Amino acid sequence: MTLALSFHRGLANARSFFCILYLLYFLNPSSASAQSPTTYAVTHAKIFTLAGAPIEDGTLVIRDGKIAAVGASVEVPAGAQAIDAKGLQVYPGLFDPITQMGLREIGAVSATVDSSETGGYNPDVVAATAVSPSSEHIPVTRAAGITEVLAVPASGGLDFSGPAGVIGGQASAIHLSGWTIDEMLLKKSAAMALNWPVIETQTFDFTTFSRKEKPYTEAKQEYDKQVNEITDWVERARHYAQAMEKGSSAKYNRDLKLEALAPVIRGELPLLVFADRSREIRNAVDFCDKQNLKMILAGGAEAYKAKDLLRSKDISVILRPMLMLPLDEDDPYDRLLTQPAELAAAGVKFAFASFDNSFARRLGQNAANAVAYGLPHEEALKAVTLYPAQIFGLANQIGTLEQGKLANIIVTNGDPLELTTDVKYLFIKGQLTSLDNRHLRLYEKYAKRPKAQ
Amino acid sequence: MKNAATIGRIAMCAAAVLLLVAPRNPAAGNPPEAPAVILIQNATILTVSHGAIEHGSILIKDGKIAEVGQSIKAPKDAQVIDAAGQFVMPGIIDCHSHIAAESINEGSVSVSSMVNMAEILNPDDIDIYRDLAGGVTSANILHGSANAIGGQTLVIKLRWGQPAAKLPFEGALPGIKFALGENPKRSNFSVPGQPKRYPATRMGVEETIRGAFSEARDYKKSWDNYNKRAATGEKNLIPPRRDLRLEPLVEVLEGKRYVHSHCYREDEILMLLRVAKEFGFKVRTFQHVLEGYKVADELAAAGAGASTFSDWWAYKVEAYDAIPYNAALMTRRGVVVSINSDDAEEATHLNQEAAKSMKYGGLSHDEALKLVTLNPAMQLGIDKRAGTIDVGKDADLVIYNHDPLSAYAVVQKTLIDGRVYFDRQRDIAERAEREKEKKALLDKQKKAAEKKPEEKKPEEKKPEQKPKPPSDAAGRTFGPAASLLFLSGGAL
Numbered sequence: 001m002t003l004a005l006s007f008h009r010g011l012a013n014a015r016s017f018f019c020i021l022y023l024l025y026f027l028n029p030s031s032a033s034a035q036s037p038t039t040y041a042v043t044h045a046k047i048f049t050l051a052g053a054p055i056e057d058g059t060l061v062i063r064d065g066k067i068a069a070v071g072a073s074v075e076v077p078a079g080a081q082a083i084d085a086k087g088l089q090v091y092p093g094l095f096d097p098i099t100q101m102g103l104r105e106i107g108a109v110s111a112t113v114d115s116s117e118t119g120g121y122n123p124d125v126v127a128a129t130a131v132s133p134s135s136e137h138i139p140v141t142r143a144a145g146i147t148e149v150l151a152v153p154a155s156g157g158l159d160f161s162g163p164a165g166v167i168g169g170q171a172s173a174i175h176l177s178g179w180t181i182d183e184m185l186l187k188k189s190a191a192m193a194l195n196w197p198v199i200e201t202q203t204f205d206f207t208t209f210s211r212k213e214k215p216y217t218e219a220k221q222e223y224d225k226q227v228n229e230i231t232d233w234v235e236r237a238r239h240y241a242q243a244m245e246k247g248s249s250a251k252y253n254r255d256l257k258l259e260a261l262a263p264v265i266r267g268e269l270p271l272l273v274f275a276d277r278s279r280e281i282r283n284a285v286d287f288c289d290k291q292n293l294k295m296i297l298a299g300g301a302e303a304y305k306a307k308d309l310l311r312s313k314d315i316s317v318i319l320r321p322m323l324m325l326p327l328d329e330d331d332p333y334d335r336l337l338t339q340p341a342e343l344a345a346a347g348v349k350f351a352f353a354s355f356d357n358s359f360a361r362r363l364g365q366n367a368a369n370a371v372a373y374g375l376p377h378e379e380a381l382k383a384v385t386l387y388p389a390q391i392f393g394l395a396n397q398i399g400t401l402e403q404g405k406l407a408n409i410i411v412t413n414g415d416p417l418e419l420t421t422d423v424k425y426l427f428i429k430g431q432l433t434s435l436d437n438r439h440l441r442l443y444e445k446y447a448k449r450p451k452a453q
Numbered sequence: 454m455k456n457a458a459t460i461g462r463i464a465m466c467a468a469a470v471l472l473l474v475a476p477r478n479p480a481a482g483n484p485p486e487a488p489a490v491i492l493i494q495n496a497t498i499l500t501v502s503h504g505a506i507e508h509g510s511i512l513i514k515d516g517k518i519a520e521v522g523q524s525i526k527a528p529k530d531a532q533v534i535d536a537a538g539q540f541v542m543p544g545i546i547d548c549h550s551h552i553a554a555e556s557i558n559e560g561s562v563s564v565s566s567m568v569n570m571a572e573i574l575n576p577d578d579i580d581i582y583r584d585l586a587g588g589v590t591s592a593n594i595l596h597g598s599a600n601a602i603g604g605q606t607l608v609i610k611l612r613w614g615q616p617a618a619k620l621p622f623e624g625a626l627p628g629i630k631f632a633l634g635e636n637p638k639r640s641n642f643s644v645p646g647q648p649k650r651y652p653a654t655r656m657g658v659e660e661t662i663r664g665a666f667s668e669a670r671d672y673k674k675s676w677d678n679y680n681k682r683a684a685t686g687e688k689n690l691i692p693p694r695r696d697l698r699l700e701p702l703v704e705v706l707e708g709k710r711y712v713h714s715h716c717y718r719e720d721e722i723l724m725l726l727r728v729a730k731e732f733g734f735k736v737r738t739f740q741h742v743l744e745g746y747k748v749a750d751e752l753a754a755a756g757a758g759a760s761t762f763s764d765w766w767a768y769k770v771e772a773y774d775a776i777p778y779n780a781a782l783m784t785r786r787g788v789v790v791s792i793n794s795d796d797a798e799e800a801t802h803l804n805q806e807a808a809k810s811m812k813y814g815g816l817s818h819d820e821a822l823k824l825v826t827l828n829p830a831m832q833l834g835i836d837k838r839a840g841t842i843d844v845g846k847d848a849d850l851v852i853y854n855h856d857p858l859s860a861y862a863v864v865q866k867t868l869i870d871g872r873v874y875f876d877r878q879r880d881i882a883e884r885a886e887r888e889k890e891k892k893a894l895l896d897k898q899k900k901a902a903e904k905k906p907e908e909k910k911p912e913e914k915k916p917e918q919k920p921k922p923p924s925d926a927a928g929r930t931f932g933p934a935a936s937l938l939f940l941s942g943g944a945l
Contacts, residue, residue, distance in 0.1 A: 108641045108769035137767065325798045329579045330891065332884055333586045333801075358767045365805065368860030419808040419860050439766075442746075443778040443814070447785075452750035 039063045040432065041076040042411060042425075045085035049401040050092060050378075050386050060090055062407040065430035070401050081432075083411070088424055091381070091416050092401055093147025093408040096363050097318050097388040098272075098298060098353035100157045101138065101149045101174065102131030107157070107358075116154040116164040121233060124260040125169035127151040128188050131181050137357040139437035142176045144361035145416050145423040147408040148186055148398060149174060150353075150388075152272065154193050155298070157356040166230060168193035170260065171272060173394060175408065177428040190392045191272040191296060192264050196284045197226035198277070227287070234291050237261035270294040270392070276320065276327070278305035285313055296391055300350075301327055304339045307346040316391040317343065317350040321359070321366050334373060340383070341374030351388035352380075368417035380417060406430070484614040485872040488532040490514050492525065496536035496852065501543055501819065501826050502841035511541065513848040516870035521842055534852070539865060542822060542857050543841055544590025544849035546829035547800050548760040549713075549740050549793035551595060552580040553611075553620065558597030559604055563637065563651060563661045566629060567697040568604035570594050574617040580797035585611045585875045587801030588851035588864045591622055593793075593833055595740070598632035598715040599639075601652060601661040605629050605701050606713060608833050610849070610869050626834050628737065629701050631714035633658055633721035634771050641769060659724050666732040669702035676703075711737035711834065713760075717771035719747040726755050738832045740793070743775035749786035758832035759783050760791040763806035764813075780824060781814020791829035808858035821858055847871075 040062040047058040049070060059074040060067065068077075076082055105112035114130040131151050141149070154168025170189040178184035201219045203212050240258035263269035273284045276299040285306070288295035297303060300317040301324075303310060310317065319340065326335040343350050352367050354360040367380040375383075389399030397406050407430035414421040426433050491513040498509035498521065512520035512531075527533050551557045555573040559565040574594070584592070589611055596604030608625040635641055638653050652658045675693040683690055704710035712729070716722050716739050729736050738758040739745060743766070745752055745759045752759055761783075766775035783790045792807050794800035807824040810816040816824075830840025838847045848871035855862040867875035 106767050106770055106773055108635075140766075323798060323802070325580070325583060325801075330887070333583045333880070358765065361764065365860050369802070369805075372855075372861045372863050417860065419805055420812045420858070422812060439776040439778065439813075442774060442776050443782065446746050446749075446782060447778075449747075449750075452748075452754070 038065075038430070039068075039077055039080040040407075040427070040430070041074075041080040041082045042085050042090055042409075043076060043082055045088050045090045045411065047090040047401060048381070050382055051400040051402050058090075060401060060409070062409070062427060062430045065407060067401060067403055067405050067407050067409075069403060083425060085411050085425075088411050088413055089416075090401065090409060090411050091145075092385040092399055093410050093426065093428070094145050094363055094384045094416065095351075095388045095398065096141070096146050096149040096354050096360050096384075097351050097392060098152050098155055098171075098355050099141075099149045099357055099360055100153075100155060101141065101151045101176070101357055101360070102133065102135045103127060103151055103153070104157060104357060105132070105135055105137070115157060117169060118165070120165040120229070121167045121257065122153070122165060122169045123167045123192060123233075123237075123258075123264075124256045125153055126172060126189060127153050127170060128172035128174070128181050128185060131172065131174060131184070133178060133181055133184060135357075136438040137360070138176050139434070140439055141357070141360040142426060142428075142433065143423065143435045143437045143440070144364070145410045145412065145426065146360060146363060147176055147410065147426065147428050149176065149360070150190055150392065152191070152193050154195060155274065155355060164195055166195055166197065166226060167233065167261075168195060170269075173392060175428050177431070177433045186397070187392070187394060189263070189269060190394070191270050192261070193298075194230070194271050194273045196273050196275040196280050197223050197230075198275075198280055199223045227283070230287070231291075233261065234265070234293070238265050241265045264293060267292070267294050270296045272296050272298050272318070274298045276301040278302040281306045282309060285309055285315060288315075289313060298353075299355075301336065303348070303350075304342050307343055307348050310343075311347045315348075316387070317348060318353045318388070318391070319343075319350050320355055321353070321362065322369055323359075323362060323366060337369055337373040340370035340380075344375055344379050349387055349391065351383050351391055353388070364417040364421075365419060368415075368419075371417070377417075384417075484612060484619075485874060487516060487870065487872045488530075490528050490531040491534060491848070491868075491871055492527045492531045493534045493536050493541060493850070493852070494525070494527070496539050496541045497856075498842055499540060499542040499822060499857070500842040501822050502843050504819070509541075511842065511848075511850070513868075513871040516848055516872070518842060518844055518846050518848050521844060534866070536852050536865075538854070540853045540856055540862070541842070542588075542804075542851055542853070543826040544839065544851055544867065544869065545588045545800075545803050545825045546791075546833065546835075546839060547584070547589050547592040547794050547803060547825075548738065548791045548829040548832055549595055549795045550584075550589075550592035550797075550800060551597070551795070552584060552592060552797050552800070553578045553609060554594055557595075558599045560597070560599030563600050564602040564665045564698060565596070565600045565604050566602050566665070566699075566701045568596065569607075570596055570604060571607045571621065571627070574609070574620055576613075576615060576617045576620060580800075581611050582613050582875070584794075584797060584800040585613055585867050586864060586877070586880070588804060588853070588857070588867055589800050590849040590851070590867060590869050591830075591833075591835065591839060592800070593628065593713065593829075595628075595713060596630040598630065598636040600632060601637045601658045602665055602702070603630035603632055605710075608835060611867075611874065612869055613874050622833075622835055624835075624838075626709065626711055627704075628711040628713045628833075629705060631662065631712055631725070631736075633714060633716040633725060634718060635769055636715065637661075655718075655721055655724070658721070659728060662725070662728050663731070665699075665702060666706070666728070666734075669699045669706060670732065672696055672699040673703045673706060705734050706732065708735070713738045713740055715740045717741055717743050717775075719744040722748050723751060726751060726757070729755075737834075738791075741795070743772055743779060745788070746776065746779045746782035747774075749783045749788055752783065753787040758789045758791065758828070760793045760829065760832060762795070763792055763809045777809055777813040780810040781816050784810075784816060784820060785814070789828050789831050790824060791832055792824045793829070804853070804857040804862060805860055808860075811858065818858060 042060045047055040055072050058072050061069040100115040103115040117125050150171045150173050152171040154164035171191040173186040173190040174184045199219045237258045241262040243252040271293050275281045275284050295315050297317045299320045303317050322336040354363050367384050371377050371380045386399035389395040398408050407427050409427040410423050411425040412421050494510040498506040510525040512525050555575050559568045591610050593608050595606045606628040608622040609620040610622050637658050652661050736757045738760050740760050742759045742761050761779050764777040766772050780790050803825045807821045811821050827840035830836040839849050850868045852866040853862040865877050
């Protein structure tokens, strides 16, 4: 390439770059604070606050990013941009508490995947560091009424990032809008991901495409070894935390991994423990109990088998999508679908999650399916809004429509869990946020294609 | 992936100590009896062909729909199913399935047209029952997508409890799987020790297909020539040597076998249409066809069907322009579109997947229903017998407790040929007994192990296991999320 040509291209690129910036400025009102109004009033709506009975003909006022007022007889403040929501419904935005949002764009393309660090123990890595604010998944997910998610390292999903290690790193709670990660952050460190070991007598080796078997005793030894390693990490972190508490006079070398684990030891940061079989769930609960660690169970395909234990230890569950088949061939065909109702009846708190990006928009479908199999509808709604907020200690900011909370709100034309419902307006941190996304743009572009000759 | 893989693995572990007490084939190992006459009454009947009938009835005689209407009197000998407040729709037809198969990919060669899914049907696959419980009555059992030209395929009915020989949909034309793009060119994985296989580009995929059809045409010519000479009474003729690889391709050229081609990108869709035109055959369906909306006019003009996913995207580059509006956009341009599963779990809620096309692109209720009933029936050439609720058609029906195009609908009964193959209440009623039976078996095994402490521990014993393809091992436990694993198996 000649120098001249390359210079020309540079100019062209710069031009298109500014073009895009210009467009984004208007497409993403959440960031155009200079021109966006700071006060909105959603009027004549049926408002599901999830903090009390629904309000039939209510008004919700948003000011400076927060809910300023909500009720049946609330005045529209002067200067507020009013949205007549007659016939529409208002809910808290949905919260998907396990995703790899921003950490993976295209599953099969490793260059676009930052979801799992290599090595077994990475407590110091933080999801927020690698969340790409430009990911196309963010607006697509937002259009489904999801206003915030947890990006969780080493939490599975659709990619080939390989074995995820044991301690995966810190999960970050993020708003699905913002120019930078700093603008998106809800809570940088919301949980520590831990993949609880599994006793595996059979594995599938994808490099050789063959099934490998090992005797139970050998598998058990490997399991015990891993549990011992976790114990060792926790105990070293406890000693480290003690040394930290003593202040500068204590002599110790700085260790970033142990330092990252210290909030877990102090009970400030919950362990998000991935386990599905009841044996592993029980072992993990027992471990966290003995070590005095705050545990949240993730996955929980067989949580129903440990429901009394989970309730007695006050452990909440982030349920794996029920849009998967039962674990065992002789399980009832609806085993996973009836579990949420069973857990709710037993008093176990749980939230639904997609455990993925591409399928994040099935969050509502997932919750509705649980209702079809016995879960009360209001519980299902809370399990995608309030409960995940409570589980991760964010309920003072989000989860219900109450005065003083962040205005993460959706306005819909119906039940937000139903397949055919549309989100009409969406607010994140009080900003009316665009519902435009890659899929809608492609739809509009190709709907206009002239008839082929 | 870790957790996906983990779950797959734990599922396999469990299988190792599994004492199977899965839902019985109804009537103690036998398929359900077929009463001569059944009357389903008081239901909202979604006929798909002529609108909805409130408080309607369907009379079934000898496995066929004998009458549909608002007031049908129950004949004396009829078994009556009262479906008050419930909805009946035609049985769901899944145009892309891999259930009931012992394996799905002969991936060693680029043209594997000699292998046939019909020869490896497994009637005991529990996924048949699970999909039946999701309202599926017929499925197109496809070979994987590891090859430009893959194996032969067939349509089955989900007659749980019947032997393999009774599964095929009688009279349905057989098919053959083609595959374009990343899977046949093996983009997303490599097996150590296995050399790189031709084709490795989309250019090579085209040439692989052209090369095979070029050979098939010559092969057909040699047989035509032989038959012509034999017909004139010529003696001492030596017939051409049979070629099992080319025979199915000749059937494609003669219109006796449908082509179902896996594809993603617009360019490869047009490529196959050009090749088909060159050799004078039809592409019956494009499968997945996630960029079909970009070339919908071309698909419609060629008379090719499109069988796609509801909302899958971004698991690989060729799925990055996938949009949930695909089904609606293609429908609006006159393409016959179906929504398929490619996955045993996804198949359990195809009614819900069809409903999404009302939200994304604004299809009507009837148009959405057609995506999983009449349209796949047309694509598979079985629409004279299935796909709508009309007199004379097979009594393949699903009864839901709500409008099936809702996330709140649950299948109550599934009928095939007028027999109740799935009944939710019966399934629930039998659970306690199955639990008891499982416990008895476990106790027996435990006792046996205690008696002979020298012998192997129970954990190391396991019932005979069929080697399952990885796609199965993952797909069956994970649904769409794990189906990425299909990438390597090459079904997705």
